[in-house]
Amino acid sequence: MIRFIRKHARIFKLLFVALLTAIIWILPTESFGIEGLTTLQQRIIAIFVFAATMWILEAVPAWTTSLCIIVLMLLTVSNSGITFLISDIPKEELISYKTIMATFADQTVMLFLGGFILALVASKSGVDITLARAMLRPFGTRPATVLFGFLLVTAIFSMFVSNTATAAMMLTFLTPVLKSLPPDEKGRTALALAIPIGANIGGLGTPIGTPPNGIALGYLNNSEGLNMGIGFDDWMFIMTPLVLVILIFAWLLLKHLYGFKAEKVQLKIIGGAKKGWRTTVIYATLAVTILLWVFEKQTGINSYVVALIPVGVFALTRIIKSKDLKDIDWAVLWMVAGGFALGVGMDKTGLAKTLVAAIPFTDWPVLLVIVGSGIICWILSTFISNSAAAALMVPILAAVGKGMGPLLDPYGGIGTLLIGIAMSASFAMALPISTPPNAIAYSTGLIKSSQMCIVGVIVGVFALTIGYITLVIIGRLGFF
Numbered sequence: 001m002i003r004f005i006r007k008h009a010r011i012f013k014l015l016f017v018a019l020l021t022a023i024i025w026i027l028p029t030e031s032f033g034i035e036g037l038t039t040l041q042q043r044i045i046a047i048f049v050f051a052a053t054m055w056i057l058e059a060v061p062a063w064t065t066s067l068c069i070i071v072l073m074l075l076t077v078s079n080s081g082i083t084f085l086i087s088d089i090p091k092e093e094l095i096s097y098k099t100i101m102a103t104f105a106d107q108t109v110m111l112f113l114g115g116f117i118l119a120l121v122a123s124k125s126g127v128d129i130t131l132a133r134a135m136l137r138p139f140g141t142r143p144a145t146v147l148f149g150f151l152l153v154t155a156i157f158s159m160f161v162s163n164t165a166t167a168a169m170m171l172t173f174l175t176p177v178l179k180s181l182p183p184d185e186k187g188r189t190a191l192a193l194a195i196p197i198g199a200n201i202g203g204l205g206t207p208i209g210t211p212p213n214g215i216a217l218g219y220l221n222n223s224e225g226l227n228m229g230i231g232f233d234d235w236m237f238i239m240t241p242l243v244l245v246i247l248i249f250a251w252l253l254l255k256h257l258y259g260f261k262a263e264k265v266q267l268k269i270i271g272g273a274k275k276g277w278r279t280t281v282i283y284a285t286l287a288v289t290i291l292l293w294v295f296e297k298q299t300g301i302n303s304y305v306v307a308l309i310p311v312g313v314f315a316l317t318r319i320i321k322s323k324d325l326k327d328i329d330w331a332v333l334w335m336v337a338g339g340f341a342l343g344v345g346m347d348k349t350g351l352a353k354t355l356v357a358a359i360p361f362t363d364w365p366v367l368l369v370i371v372g373s374g375i376i377c378w379i380l381s382t383f384i385s386n387s388a389a390a391a392l393m394v395p396i397l398a399a400v401g402k403g404m405g406p407l408l409d410p411y412g413g414i415g416t417l418l419i420g421i422a423m424s425a426s427f428a429m430a431l432p433i434s435t436p437p438n439a440i441a442y443s444t445g446l447i448k449s450s451q452m453c454i455v456g457v458i459v460g461v462f463a464l465t466i467g468y469i470t471l472v473i474i475g476r477l478g479f480f
Helices: 002-007 009-026 039-057 062-076 097-105 107-125 127-139 143-158 163-180 187-205 211-221 232-257 277-294 308-316 322-327 330-348 351-358 366-383 386-411 414-426 436-442 449-476
Strands: none
Touching: 009 039, 039 062, 039 330, 039 351, 039 386, 062 097, 062 330, 062 386, 097 107, 097 330, 107 127, 107 163, 107 211, 107 277, 107 308, 107 322, 107 330, 127 143, 127 163, 127 277, 143 163, 143 187, 143 232, 163 187, 163 436, 187 232, 187 414, 187 436, 187 449, 211 330, 211 386, 211 414, 232 277, 232 449, 277 308, 330 351, 330 386, 351 386, 366 386, 366 414, 366 449, 386 414, 386 449, 414 449, 436 449
């Protein structure tokens, strides 16, 4: 019986999700105990529960769930939905199908697309290997400095390249180093743990570093919503120093727990960029794009427009061709779009306002809402994708933040609330299943799950503490 259940676990999960969603869908609106709840709002609640349970149970890949969110909304709550489902609902209450479809062409999705193209071209050309070699060279052969070098370089790459690709690349460089060390060398564990820590923490450094950043920024900068105008440079100004502080803490922790016996560590990185005009174009485009992102306020070109510059340059010069587009991480783009679609549903149907009115958030201690939501996201992200956790929590917290209004001002405003969610998602790295870099590092066999858990929890708690202190200080100074 147990074998049968395990064999058909995916089917049982899907049936459970379908049943739960159907029950919430058909319940009388009065049973929710929310005053003024409409049929349309109830359907959005059902779709939200569908998304949450699908992401948590992982019955299908996360991006598939996001795609289903958009399709379900188009069919059941849009002005182009199935006739018998929308015939009894006033047309003015229905969401425009164009608005729902536009979530996949959201400016934040375009920002990630540009980042993915840059990463794809750097990897395809070998430019990433050349850059990694150049960046690791200054750290010499002393074990402690090499360890910090791997943490720092992994983090820097993760700011612009997916943390999964970064972890895979850096572990490739690390393999010959590990082979040169004796089997009883504790430092092997420190080096192996440095990769996922650097990749997870480094992603926080830029808006394109990890999907939760983009999801939070999408809500903060939405011209129809908060319209806070937080730029690429603003984000880096706050997050890059924070990333560095957390990396230094992680370095000291790893040195303390897994100190090296060896006196020397030799780095051998094979391969690199080929010579030629294409490589020159790649380096130039990479440099110009990053500079335009960093100096967004000075140039007046926003980061979303800048993100499409490398796409145009590489397509025009035939550095990327149509066959290369299949290598873009479309799953992440759908993941982000699904999160935005949930937000559109909550906002356009009025569900967000209804929930905020029904739940007395304004009566709760403000710090409980801010820090409590971050801790919930951190715990949730430990077990499910950090993108899914952010996609679930950001729309709700955006509505809560609007409802709380001036009460958040002493703690940095709504920026602290939403950026805190993105930040908390990145700090969840206690288990091999928490993030792809963790899984990749664990697969080396050099790390026990207990070791990963101890280091992940300690780094996570420190990062959450210093992170929220930073956000509150920066917010109170009026930076966002």
